[in-house]
Amino acid sequence: MKLLFLxxxxxxxxxxxxxxxxxxxxxxxxxxFVVVNGENSASGFGITEQIxxxxxDAGADVVTTGNHVWDQRETLVYIDRQPRLLRPVxxxxxxxxxxxxxxxxxxxxxVAVVNVMGRVYMDPxxxxxxxxxxxxxxxxxxxxxxxxxxDMHAEATSEKQAMGHFLDGRVSLVVGxxxxxxxxxxxxxxxxxAYMSDAGMCGDYDSVLGMEKEEPVQRFLRKVPSSRFTPALxxxxxxxxxxxxxxxxxxxxxxxxxxxxxRLEPVIPHFWR
Ligand SMILES: [Fe+2]
Ligand SMILES: [Fe+2]
Numbered sequence: 355m356k357l358l359f360l361x362x363x364x365x366x367x368x369x370x371x372x373x374x375x376x377x378x379x380x381x382x383x384x385x386x387f388v389v390v391n392g393e394n395s396a397s398g399f400g401i402t403e404q405i406x407x408x409x410x411d412a413g414a415d416v417v418t419t420g421n422h423v424w425d426q427r428e429t430l431v432y433i434d435r436q437p438r439l440l441r442p443v444x445x446x447x448x449x450x451x452x453x454x455x456x457x458x459x460x461x462x463x464x465v466a467v468v469n470v471m472g473r474v475y476m477d478p479x480x481x482x483x484x485x486x487x488x489x490x491x492x493x494x495x496x497x498x499x500x501x502x503x504x505d506m507h508a509e510a511t512s513e514k515q516a517m518g519h520f521l522d523g524r525v526s527l528v529v530g531x532x533x534x535x536x537x538x539x540x541x542x543x544x545x546x547x548a549y550m551s552d553a554g555m556c557g558d559y560d561s562v563l564g565m566e567k568e569e570p571v572q573r574f575l576r577k578v579p580s581s582r583f584t585p586a587l588x589x590x591x592x593x594x595x596x597x598x599x600x601x602x603x604x605x606x607x608x609x610x611x612x613x614x615x616x617r618l619e620p621v622i623p624h625f626w627r
Pocket of ligand 1: 362394
């Protein structure tokens with residue numbers, strides 16, 4: 355099965371580039387299942403129901419989030435009627451929405467997706483390791499589901515790598531989001547789980563993490579805010595990770611980064627086309 359995961363859509367530049375690129379990527383490469391992190395898609399902060407719909411219409415099967423999930427107040431209300439939108443699974447019990455769900459892929463396969471948030475250098479939630487363990491307990495890979503994708507939304511690469519090894523051999527892909535910078539450590543771990551510390555954002559890389567660079571630079575220099583952060587609007591690079599899984603086991607047989615458009619060097623996965 356062919357999976358694609360795209361990192362955080364940042365502002366109009368990132369979300370337009372992803373929405374424009376997705377239909378072609380899916381069609382030309384016969385992708386079976388697509389997950390997109392949308393936590394920064396509404397002017398950099400959260401995701402509206404309309405944007406969620408636009409990203410799903412473009413071909414995303416699931417939209418994950420992270421610490422920015424509630425930045426648009428409407429999300430607290432609409433998330434319960436939008437099963438394709440996930441929030442981190444390790445929020446306290448009773449939080450609206452869901453952090454794990456099972457979906458049908460284009461090829462008829464069943465795919466479980468878990469969104470979880472790290473605790474190191476972040477606002478701490480419940481234990482992400484125990485939360486993921488519980489989330490996948492009912493859907494063993496290769497038996498109940500054909501693929502399991504984990505979006506590990508976290509700051510620290512150590513915590514992301516630990517999650518990768520914790521789940522190695524039990525899920526198809528552990529991919530990091532949140533840092534908005536793609537890492538070069540994509541690999542198949544010894545047990546067969548594809549791993550990448552961060553997928554990178556879909557956004558304008560002539561920026562600070564997708565935001566117009568002037569204000570972030572000023573804040574480092576003067577330590578006083580002078581204006582709001584606004585998303586950079588130059589041409590975005592669509593960044594993500596592609597995985598090919600074994601249809602029998604659900605484990606990864608190939609993993610490669612994807613980068614299209616904008617300022618970063620383009621890469622198309624070697625096992626596509
Ligand atoms: Fe983000
Ligand atoms: Fe984040």
